[in-house]
Amino acid sequence: MPQLAEVFRVHGFEGASLSRIRAETGLGKGSLYHFFPGGKDEMAAAVLADVDAWFLREVFSPLDSLPPEEGLALMWRAVDGYFASGRRICLVGAFALDATRDRFAAAVCGYFERWIASLRGALLRAGLANARAAALAEDLVLSIQGALVLSRALREDAPASHKDTVFSRALRRMQDEVGQALKRPPA
Amino acid sequence: MPQLAEVFRVHGFEGASLSRIRAETGLGKGSLYHFFPGGKDEMAAAVLADVDAWFLREVFSPLDSLPPEEGLALMWRAVDGYFASGRRICLVGAFALDATRDRFAAAVCGYFERWIASLRGALLRAGLANARAAALAEDLVLSIQGALVLSRALREDAPASHKDTVFSRALRRMQDEVGQALKRPPA
DNA sequence: AAAATGGTATACCGATCGGTAAACAAAGCG
DNA sequence: CGCTTTGTTTACCGATCGGTATACCATTTT
Numbered sequence: 070m071p072q073l074a075e076v077f078r079v080h081g082f083e084g085a086s087l088s089r090i091r092a093e094t095g096l097g098k099g100s101l102y103h104f105f106p107g108g109k110d111e112m113a114a115a116v117l118a119d120v121d122a123w124f125l126r127e128v129f130s131p132l133d134s135l136p137p138e139e140g141l142a143l144m145w146r147a148v149d150g151y152f153a154s155g156r157r158i159c160l161v162g163a164f165a166l167d168a169t170r171d172r173f174a175a176a177v178c179g180y181f182e183r184w185i186a187s188l189r190g191a192l193l194r195a196g197l198a199n200a201r202a203a204a205l206a207e208d209l210v211l212s213i214q215g216a217l218v219l220s221r222a223l224r225e226d227a228p229a230s231h232k233d234t235v236f237s238r239a240l241r242r243m244q245d246e247v248g249q250a251l252k253r254p255p256a
Numbered sequence: 257m258p259q260l261a262e263v264f265r266v267h268g269f270e271g272a273s274l275s276r277i278r279a280e281t282g283l284g285k286g287s288l289y290h291f292f293p294g295g296k297d298e299m300a301a302a303v304l305a306d307v308d309a310w311f312l313r314e315v316f317s318p319l320d321s322l323p324p325e326e327g328l329a330l331m332w333r334a335v336d337g338y339f340a341s342g343r344r345i346c347l348v349g350a351f352a353l354d355a356t357r358d359r360f361a362a363a364v365c366g367y368f369e370r371w372i373a374s375l376r377g378a379l380l381r382a383g384l385a386n387a388r389a390a391a392l393a394e395d396l397v398l399s400i401q402g403a404l405v406l407s408r409a410l411r412e413d414a415p416a417s418h419k420d421t422v423f424s425r426a427l428r429r430m431q432d433e434v435g436q437a438l439k440r441p442p443a
Numbered sequence: 444a445a446a447a448t449g450g451t452a453t454a455c456c457g458a459t460c461g462g463t464a465a466a467c468a469a470a471g472c473g
Numbered sequence: 474c475g476c477t478t479t480g481t482t483t484a485c486c487g488a489t490c491g492g493t494a495t496a497c498c499a500t501t502t503t
Contacts, residue, residue, distance in 0.1 A: 081354035083271035087461060098462085099481055108462065163353045165409035166345050167268035174411060181409045204429065207406070208399075211426055215402025219394070222352035222368045224361060239398055242391065274491060284452050285492085291450090295492065 074116045078160045082113055082169040117176040120160055132187040137195035145244055155220030155236025162214045185210050195251055209243055261303045265347045269300055269356040304363040307347055319374040324382035342407030342423025349401045371397050382438055396430050
């Protein structure tokens, strides 16, 4: 399943041909269609569900139920780890850009809505005003996606130099932004 | 050429099959290969060059040569118009996400580097400190890309309601950020 | 009018696409 | 042991892929 996800991440939905999937997973065509009778669509849907489950467990739930500061700290760690400091992109974001979005509209839309909602909730509980929490939550999720795009565009996938990439810089900037917002009185 | 660009934008490089291109442009296969003997790669390269030229003319050059406030104002207008308030995505950003990036690495990388550099230059000339200008320029370009991803993910391509979309909100927030940075002494 | 030019339409190529079917292997279980 | 279940292999399907070749058409040039 991780390998399956990787194929979609690297090549996109259209670019993830069955032969590439076979090569990456080592499974024959028959095996793939045994597990996913619905074909490529079902594979992609399963991967999306898997991603969603991971984020639900590692990001959304902590944001919802833990003290906001803890939840936020966990989110930054999880995001930096999951996206490999910008070397790996967001599958959902990639699907959102092309026509693939229409096929998996519910999953794509739900993923981002949920993320923003959980983040907004945590920020609210951390003391931010309603409007400010909503705006900041949206801005943070949006910036993460943008950082992934830019990080990949500038070819920062060198195995070394984890430190000063666009993604790491952006992540630090976001944390600062949250920190300042929580210290200061809501604007 | 605009139609050609649209096919790549909507379907991505892999999803932009020659038959779809033919359908969209109305040209026969022969005509396409007459103008682009190099096939799909050359078409995509031409589209990328076209996009780059447009941004050079409408965004980068104004940022470089006009007074910074004017250049910035033009950029916001151009960006909002070009991306149709979030209803149209950035072709270069989309290419950057999947394996297509490797094929057009130079163009993709150059596009973003140039954008950030021009923006940084304008911010510098507007009075920002070196580090702050660089960080803000990166953050703005990154946020635009993120706003496009999120805007599409949340299906905000309804023809009506131009006003309060994720993209419009994000654009306004960025303008505020720049405005505040220019007013205040550099942090 | 003849020839060359710029562009188009069409048929076709091998390769690969996503997907199906059937034969087969290996356990699980009575 | 036989029988089913679970999974894999393999061959194959029609459709479509990107790309080529050729014939054709409309100008323009000579």
